[in-house]
Amino acid sequence: METYPITIGGVTRHVPLIEPLPGRRIPLVEFLGDPELVRAAARALRPLVPEGTEVFFTTETSPIPLTHVLAEEMGLPYVVARRRRRPYMEDPIIQEVQTLTLGVGEVLWLDRRFAEKLLNQRVTLVSDVVSSGETMRAMERMVGRAGGRVVGRLAAFRQGSPALEVHTVAELPVL
């Protein structure tokens, strides 16, 4: 399999090049199972976390360990939007995502008892890769619907030009 070198916080990985849509090849970032890469990314992102952040908000799946390490280091809680409905969810916030970056339309789900943790809070969004910015936009809508306020948007990698302001610490090419 063809690979591509990505570097963040001084740590390099040779990751698979995938083609989610014909003619568009992207390096596949994967934080799951790689504590050294996660720690390097979290350390690089930490100075970009806005002062006054009270809770982080992220999505399944790859950004979860990144958000966990960041949250643990800063002594803050975090909330995770799910990508599937779970049977136990009550009155969930359901948010469509317009993104086609990975070739699939998506829906984010947030159980009400976790949405309550965002109420009246200053929230920083955390992602692994920001590309079109549509996932971030959907996350921001969810925070608003939950009664919170977004004070920061962070992603480890930027790929292309997202339509909204996101702070990142590394670049990914579209090949």
Ligand SMILES: Nc1ncnc2[nH]cnc12
């Ligand atoms: N390059 C990438 N790797 C992993 N997840 C992504 N989501 C959007 N772009 C991605």
